[in-house]
Amino acid sequence: MNKTLISAKERIAQRVAQELQNGDLVNLGIGLPTLIPSYISNNIQVTFQSENGFIGLSSVEDNVSPDLVNAGGQPAGIKQGGAFFDSAFSFELIRGGHVDVTVLGGLEVDQEGNLANWIIPGKLVPGMGGAMDLVTGAKKVIIAMEHLSKKEEPKIVKKCKLPLTGSNVVDMIVTELAVFKIENKELTLIELMPGVGVDEVRDKTEADFNIHEDIKTKIN
């Protein structure tokens, strides 16, 4: 296994965990976002939704039930105080704006907050699952992804080329190099990960972005 890759993903998960607030209802996508719960501070309480039909998602308990899985189909647990419901209700929670934060992976995000993460035409057509509803309905959409693709190409681009999951939906991007926010179709670099410089981020980012005052002060 690639050691640097693991630490990059963990660094991203750790940073995203800091965005979650006490009392939040959170929906995590499959893959990288599932690393986040282990980095959440003990001082806050966050409830996780599993879009296949419950809130109170937790890691699997001792007695595995074949009827209890997460949105990736993997064995899951439910916390005391959790609740089950059907798929229509689950997406009423999502579309209706009752989910505070969703954290999803991305194939491309562009400077206007467009997201592509569900299809690579001709290659990979898994389907959008619940992603389109999540980016439309959640109050805050965080994309947690590695800065470059496996082919070492920038994933934060001027304009998404892949079919979109949502248009102007992304609020924040967290990579192993930096944190960006997107407001009113403007991308701003708000934070650098330890040991990373603005030049490196610029080299590895195709999109145009502003640099937040706090970073300017630090580097000058």
Added chain:
Amino acid sequence: MVNKLITFNESKSLFQDKMTIMSGGFMGVGTPEKIVEAILESEANELTLITNDTSFENNGVGPLIANNRIAKVVTSHIGTNRATGRKMISKELEVELVPQGTLAERIRAGGAGLGGFLTPTGVGTVVEKDKQVMQIEGKKYILETPLKADIAIIKAYKADKSGNLVYRQSARNFNPLIALAAKLVIVQAEHIVEIGELDPECIVTPNVLVDKILI
């Protein structure tokens, strides 16, 4: 009381060519696999399948696709069943991909007698294609149409002999929705109990919606 109990063999004759079938289940969890088996053993071909995902090749509704019984599938996710992708590319299978929340709501609308609904999901994406987009109070919505079926196949945890149903944990998913949206509703339950054993406060799907219970 109408006898709703049927045997596995009796259930096979209910499935006919070109029917539209809705199935409960999320990656196979909450899918009535015995009824899937009955469809596989029936003569029915060229079926349309409406289901959250096409599961895996060897579980849930997956074998229906792997064994070429489906002409069209309406679903939100096909990534875990390689047969679906393969047959889609070779044009043996028509695939309509629908966002999961929209799929659930289209089934709900079908079962609730609604002509459709307006959703913001998919605005600005390919989902919009060939659909009416309407602006309501300054926000864009897509008009999505209802889904109905000839047969709904349901997995319950417990069914009483009149057809009242309760589900277990995340196996509930689409099952209560499809119970309203099909002409004929067939249930496979882990436990079949006497009438009166289920607490009316806890019944999720009432017996009036259920036609057949597999014994």
